[in-house]
Amino acid sequence: MSERAVQLYAVSIGALFFGAMVSPLFKDPPRDSFPLSDYPMFSSVREAAFLQIAVGVDGDGTEHRLPPFIIANREVMQAAQTLRRAVRQNRSYELCREIAGRVASSRAHAALERIRIESRLFDPARYFSEPDGSEPIERRRHAECRVRR
C-alpha cells in the first residue's frame, strides 16, 4: 500500500471512529449508551433520593444488609438496578422470593427469617456529615417474604 493510500485509509478510519465517539454530543435529548456515550455520570447534583434496598431480618427483628451477589450478582451497580427495576415494574414480591431462595441456601445467612424490599430516602449531603444522617428520611416497603428452608 502506498503512503498516500495509507494516509487516506487512516483518515477514513479516524473519521469513522472519531465521528462515532463524538456523535452522542449532538443527540437531542442526549442518551447514554455503550460504547457511544456523552459520559453523563457524575455531572449533575445528586439530591436526596430513594434507594431501593433488600434487607434480611433475623428472629429478633434486627435488619441485616444483604450483599449484592444475593440480590443479583457480584456487581453492586447491577444489584442496585435489579432492585430499582423490580420496584418500578411492580415485581418486588417476585424478586423478594428469589432473594429468599438464595438466602435459604446460604450458610452465612442462616439466621435470617424474612426478606424485605424497601425504598429508603437518603440525603447524600447529610449521610456522612451529620450524626443521624445515615437514618432514612422516609421508608416505603414494597415486599416482605419468608425464608423457607
Place this chain on the structure above:
Amino acid sequence: MQGEAVRVPRLFEKAPRERLAILRILTTGYALGFLIGYTPNLLSLTHLGPAQFAPVGPVSWMGHFIEGPLSQGALVAILALTASTGFCALFGVFYRFSGPIFAALLLFITSYRSSFGMIFHTENLLVFHLGVLALFPAADAYSYDAGRRERGDEPRLVYGAPLGLISLLTVTSYLLAGIAKLRYGGASWIDGEVLLSHIAWDNLRKLELGSIHSPLGALLCRFPSIFGPLAWLSLAFELFAPLALLGPRLARIWVASAILFHLGVALVMAIVFAYPLFGFAFLSFFSVERPARSILERFRARRLVRAV
C-alpha cells in the same frame, strides 16, 4: 521514564512495526484478562431474567435476534469464541481475521454486560482501541504472522497512524466527559457541590447495598470545602486532555495526571477504571517497543552465554 522515550504520535507519523505489535499484545492481553475475570459475572446475568433486559449498543442493533438474556449455553459459546479469537489476536495468528472478529465479539460482550439496566463506562476506550488496532497490521512483529512473512525494519506510516488515532480517541473521551460536566452540572460542578454529592451518594449506596465502600470518601464528605478545588482539578484535567497531543512534555504530564485522577477515583469512590488506572489506555503515547527490545536483547544474551 526518559524524555525521549515519550512519544506523541500524530496521525501521519511513521513508527516501527514493533511499537504497534507491543500495543496489540498489551491491549489484547488486558482485554483477555477482563474477559476471563468477568466471566462468572457475565454468566450470572442469565439469572436476571427478561424483565431486566434493556439492550444497548450493538446488542440493541441485534434486537431481531435477541429478545431476552442469552441462554447459558449460547453465552458460554460466545465467551469461548471470544476467548479463542482473543488468544489468536494476542499471538498474531491470522490477525487480519482474528483481530477484527475479537474486537467485534468483545464489543458485543461488553455491550451485553451493560444491557441489564446499568451502563458501565469502564470498557468504552478499550473497545475503541481494539477496533482501531484490528484495522491495521498490528501483527507484523512479535507474532505467528510475522514468522510467516518477511517485513522490512524501517518505520512506516501504516504502523504509526493507528497510534495517533488511538491517542486522539483517548483524549477525546476525556474531553467529552469534561463537556458533560459543564453541560449538565455547570456552576454546581465548578463549586464542588456535584462532586461531593456523587462521592457521598456512591458510597452510601454501596454501604446500604452491603458492598465495599471507600472509608476515605466517606471521611472527606465531612469537609465540603475541599471539593471545590478537587472539582476544578478534575475538570481542567478533562477539558485540557487534547493538549496531550501537542508535545512530549505535555503528554507526560497529562498521562501522569490521568493515572492520578483514576487513582483518586478508586480511593474515594471504590470505582476502579482498571484500563486507564494501570496505564494500558495511554500506551499509544509511549515508545513501548523499547522496553520489549531491551528485554529480548537480555534474553538473547543469556542464551548466548549459556550456549558458550
